[in-house]
Amino acid sequence: MSLASESARGKRQIVERSAQAERELREAWRHTLARINPDIARFLTKMASAPGINLTYLLDRGRLAKLQATVGQGMQGFAAHAAVIVGQSQRDAANLGDAITQIQLAATVPDNVAWNFLPARHAALSQIEHALTSDSRVARLLQSLDPQAQARLRRLLTQAILDGQGPRQTAAAIQQALDMSLSRALTIARTETLVAYRGAQLANFRANSDVVSGWIWMATAGACPDCADEDGTEHALGDDMETHPNCRCTCVPQTRSWSDILGAAGIGGDDM
Numbered sequence: 001m002s003l004a005s006e007s008a009r010g011k012r013q014i015v016e017r018s019a020q021a022e023r024e025l026r027e028a029w030r031h032t033l034a035r036i037n038p039d040i041a042r043f044l045t046k047m048a049s050a051p052g053i054n055l056t057y058l059l060d061r062g063r064l065a066k067l068q069a070t071v072g073q074g075m076q077g078f079a080a081h082a083a084v085i086v087g088q089s090q091r092d093a094a095n096l097g098d099a100i101t102q103i104q105l106a107a108t109v110p111d112n113v114a115w116n117f118l119p120a121r122h123a124a125l126s127q128i129e130h131a132l133t134s135d136s137r138v139a140r141l142l143q144s145l146d147p148q149a150q151a152r153l154r155r156l157l158t159q160a161i162l163d164g165q166g167p168r169q170t171a172a173a174i175q176q177a178l179d180m181s182l183s184r185a186l187t188i189a190r191t192e193t194l195v196a197y198r199g200a201q202l203a204n205f206r207a208n209s210d211v212v213s214g215w216i217w218m219a220t221a222g223a224c225p226d227c228a229d230e231d232g233t234e235h236a237l238g239d240d241m242e243t244h245p246n247c248r249c250t251c252v253p254q255t256r257s258w259s260d261i262l263g264a265a266g267i268g269g270d271d272m
C-alpha cells in the first residue's frame with residue numbers, strides 16, 4: 001500500500017468518525033427539543049390568547065424566567081450528553097490517528113527493509129485526556145451553550161413583543177435561535193475530532209524524528225481557499241497544524257531519504 005492511498009484511507013475513516021459524532025449529536029438534540037418545545041408552544045398559545053401582550057406580561061409571574069429555566073435545563077442536559085459524544089469521538093480519533101499514522105510511516109519504508117517505528121500512544125492520548133478534563137476548551141464551549149441559548153431566547157421574546165409579531169413567527173424565530181446551539185455543538189464535534197486525529201499523527205511523527213523530517217499539509221476536495229493554498233506545503237516537524245473550526249485537513253509524514261536513514265543506521269545501500 002502506498003503512502004498516498006493509506007493517507008486517503010485514514011482521511012476517509014476520520015471524516016466518517018466525525019460524521020458519526022454529528023449523527024449522535026443530532027439525535028441528542030432531537031430529544032432536547034422534544035422536551036423544551038411543549039413548554040414553548042404552551043407559552044406562545046397563552047401569549048396569543050392574552051389581550052394586550054406587552055413586556056410586563058412577559059415578565060409577570062416569572063413567565064419569562066420559567067421559560068428560560070426550561071430552556072436552560074434542556075441545554076445543560078444536551079451539553080452533558082454532547083460532552084460524552086465529543087469525548088468518545090476524540091478518543092476514537094486519537095486511536096485512529098495513532099493506528100493510521102503507523103501504517104502511513106510503514107508505507108514509506110522501501111521494500112526489503114524492515115524498520116520499526118516507535119509508537120506515540122501515550123503522548124497522544126494524554127493530550128486528548130487533557131482536552132477532556134472539566135476545565136478544558138471543549139467542556140467550556142459546550143457549557144457555554146446554555147447561557148447563550150437563554151440570552152437568545154430572552155432577546156427574541158422581548159423583540160417579538162416590541163415588534164408585535166404573532167406566535168407563529170415568534171415560534172419560528174425561537175426554533176432558529178435554539179438551532180444555533182446545535183450548529184455550534186456540531187462545529188465543536190467536527191473540529192475537536194480532527195484536532196485529536198492530527199494530534200496523534202504529529203505525536204507519532206515526532207516520536208520517529210530519526211526518520212521523519214517534517215509533514216505535508218493534506219487538504220480535502222472542497223477545502224476553504226486558505227486550506228487549498230496550504231495543500232502540499234511542507235512543514236517542520238515541530239510545527240503544529242494551525243487550522244480553523246470545521247477544518248478537515250490532515251497531514252502526511254515527510255521522511256528523510258531512506259539511503260541516508262539506512263546509512264546512518266549502519267546499513268549499506270547494498271543491503272536494500
Ligand SMILES: [Zn+2]
Nearest residue numbers: 227247248249
Ligand atoms: Zn482545512
